[in-house]
Amino acid sequence: MRNITIPNTVTTIGRFAFKGTGLTAITLPNSITTWSDGVFADCTSLRSVVFDSGVTKVPNAYFTRCTSLAQVTIPGSVTTIEAGAFDDCTALSTISIPNSVTSIGNYAFRNTGLIALSVEATTPPTIATGASTGTFANVDTTIPVYVPAESLSAY
DSSP: OOEEEOOTTOOEEOTTTTTTOOOOEEEEOTTOOEEOTTTTTTOTTOOEEEEOTTOOEEOTTTTTTOTTOOEEEOOTTOOEEOTTTTTTOTTOOEEEEOTTOOEEOTTTTTTOOOSEEEEOOSSOOEEOOSTTTSTTTTSOTTSOEEOOGGGGGGO
16 A cells, blocks of 8 residues: 545544555544544655545644654644654654644654744634744744744744
């Protein structure tokens, strides 16, 4: 199993359903209404993830330790990125957080390879802080963070 597109008839994916599989790419439909934790944890070959428009969150530890994950497209319908969503995704070097995101959980991007971050919201999303549990724990604090010019003072 390499590339899969989950059909829009699927409403639930069970906890750890694809954990540790050889997936390389996944497209997630907006029909999913029940989000389980860790569905794609430890998929070390996973390189790309696309969320359909209408998806509202990235669940807890959904992609934790997906060490090859380099490309993620988060649609403007997502409002929450939960704890550990991309924890230990060491190949993830850039991410664009849409203006719809209002909350990003503990260690959501901990131990990622981020070299640049783009946040489209004029009001900064709520994030966790702290050396080991912060949203961006163990990410270089000198990376460029791009935000809307009119809201620079809010950040």
